[in-house]
Amino acid sequence: MSKRKPIHKLIAMMLYVIMVTGKWLKIDGNGWIDENDSVFSRLKVWTKDAEGNDYLMDLKEADVGAIYLGNADTQFSLKNDENKLNAEIKKTGIYLRESSGVVGTLNHVDMVI
Numbered sequence: 001m002s003k004r005k006p007i008h009k010l011i012a013m014m015l016y017v018i019m020v021t022g023k024w025l026k027i028d029g030n031g032w033i034d035e036n037d038s039v040f041s042r043l044k045v046w047t048k049d050a051e052g053n054d055y056l057m058d059l060k061e062a063d064v065g066a067i068y069l070g071n072a073d074t075q076f077s078l079k080n081d082e083n084k085l086n087a088e089i090k091k092t093g094i095y096l097r098e099s100s101g102v103v104g105t106l107n108h109v110d111m112v113i
Helices: 038-042
Strands: 013-015 032-034 044-048 054-058 064-068 072-079 085-097 103-111
Touching: 032 038
Parallel strands: none
Antiparallel strands: 013 044, 032 064, 044 054, 064 085, 072 085, 085 103
16 A cells, blocks of 8 residues: 555645746647656656655656646735745646546645745
């Protein structure tokens, strides 16, 4: 039995994607990063295992089939019980699950350290 948390638990998952223009990365220009783009195999999902250790997995292993390059401004502050800022959600995008085509969301989050 795997000690990793299920990937659908988005609290335990962060998808870290550096968005750059297709000029530097071979992106086919359709607005999505998918297996037809060379960068797809180099992107990883960052998650935690049951012990809280960082773990990187390939997009395919994480059931990510495609990542949409567009996003929406979704400014939202995440605060603790004392109203102190913990993080800010800046933008939200979408991705498609490889196995089902179901749409999931991913966020650009700035954490307070």
